[in-house]
Amino acid sequence: AAIAEVCHRRGRPLIVDEAWGAHLPFHPDLPTWAMDAGADVCVTSVHKMGSALEQSSVFHLQGDLVRPEVLRSREDLLGTTSPNVLMYAALDGWRRQMVQHGEALFDHALGLARKTRERVSGIDGIRVHGRDDFCGPGRAADMDPLQIIMDISAWETTGYRAADWLRAHHRINLHIADHRRISAQSTHADDTDTAEALVAGLTELSERRAEVRSGRPVEMPPPSTLRLEQVMLPRDAFFGRTEQVSWEGADGRIAAEMLTPYPPGIPAVVPGERLNGDVLRYLRTGVEAGMVVPDAVDTAVTSVRVVRDG
């Protein structure tokens, strides 16, 4: 709300990526959604926390800072000319389901998540993050309790390895994992069976933690060195003359590709940024520990695409 207020004081629209927030409007105990906080446009992926088919992202628009015809023409540049009617039907079905049963469904989901968080907290070596870790002055405004975020560094492994183990042994797909955490995303579609499966899988993994112990740890740089300097326009770097160099040799060069660790799916490098050794070591040691960098030309990140000198 404060960011919206600052934008509006300057006559600027606030546009929010609320990909994981399709459910937020439908229960008072969930965080405030962007439009209630005063955003002008927000984009939600109804296929994530809602019941839509994949690719069903929607815009919400309010106020007069963004004109509907302008938003529509921008979308038209990128959108398909062959929309799938099944997506529209699923979106409408979700809208109806939420109007009629949203609060009851999320009452149940929140209760189940609360119990699951308590049970998971009791498993040896897992620390479940709560509002105290993320919220407060200078930090996030709120936290979605349906995301059960766990720090497993006491197991001396990475979240990547733990997530792979749970998928292989219990067919559980976690939401995100990083160098020391895993996160289970619960939704209105969960029930006691799925919660039980999660607790059983994590309990067994706690007992068998030696199987996932990491060799070399991920070299995680401080946030300040993860922020790279943009020295060239992204399109000039991406479409210009490039070469593939060893990852060690890329230190100080200008990136010509995007490098995005999945999870969490936030680019660590975009074209036009000057690479540094910290970020390169983070990606290289991360891949060794199970991180996936799908958008790299060389997904092992043993080499990197950079702008050709001269």
Ligand SMILES: Cc1ncc(COP(=O)(O)O)c(C=O)c1O
């Ligand atoms: C914060 C955020 N924004 C956007 C996206 C992409 O959304 P979509 O699946 O609608 O393309 C994701 C996907 O995970 C995301 O986490």
